[in-house]
């Protein structure tokens with residue numbers, strides 16, 4: 001990919017925290033869209049390890065998960081020659097810009113962030129300053145690359161709005177420096193819910209592993225999780241089932257895996273017992289994840305290949321990030337560092 005060609009495409013940027021296990025919800029809500037958009041955008045996909053340490057991580061797990069997540073991005077079909085994939089801590093400009101942006105972010109703004117409120121409730125023993133200022137790091141992730149579009153789920157909308165406010169504040173204080181990013185809301189994306197508590201979103205960091213489908217679950221685990229998924233006391237599928245959370249979620253997953261409309265799926269299974277849907281859903285899931293898992297095993301087995309891609313990605317990212325960061329340093333009045 002020539003630098004010139006890269007510059008022509010608008011930039012789409014996203015990050016996933018290397019915590020928990022990449023789940024079907026991540027694939028459907030994020031990774032699948034990245035793959036579909038890579039024709040039209042230069043994708044910058046970051047494994048955000050610096051965000052992940054806002055909650056305690058086991059060092060060995062964090063290290064393995066960073067590589068595993070990057071390999072899963074590739075297995076999902078992201079072309080490393082057309083996109084930039086890297087690990088956040090390999091690009092020090094994220095930490096540097098985030099410090100600057102912290103000084104352009106008000107405590108009043110951070111106090112309103114609902115993810116901070118949620119996480120500090122869940123991790124009451126470790127409400128650290130990083131958890132609190134995390135939105136400034138996320139703003140740095142985005143603003144360093146003059147990003148056009150950020151795909152966001154509902155839980156990240158507030159952080160993106162804050163990013164836009166910070167960018168505008170900086171631009172207005174000095175002169176245009178940052179592109180103000182737009183949210184990208186995928187058209188009518190299916191929402192994948194938890195298997196055991198279908199009123200909440202499927203989360204990759206859920207403490208109950210029966211709640212989510214990991215993209216790396218082996219076939220017997222996939223079958224068991226689907227079999228145990230919560231439904232309700234009705235036994236047969238009707239058009240109404242689409243509006244019931246547990247069974248509706250299973251129909252949704254089936255529709256996504258088989259690229260069918262929800263109505264078509266409800267029609268296909270109308271009058272059938274729940275167990276029939278569960279059996280066919282498990283088959284679809286195994287068939288869908290098998291090629292993904294094969295690609296993953298190949299990539300993760302060739303460590304040199306993966307680390308080369310991540311090194312290349314980090315190099316490209318540093319190149320782009322440095323351009324923005326030096327502008328920022330100049331505008332705020334930092335003395336240029338000597339070249340020796």
Ligand code: TRP
Nearest residue numbers: 013014015016017048051138141
């Ligand atoms: N905060 C996001 C999350 O918790 C992850 C993230 C970090 C991100 N930096 C980003 C998402 C930049 C989009 C763009 O899910």
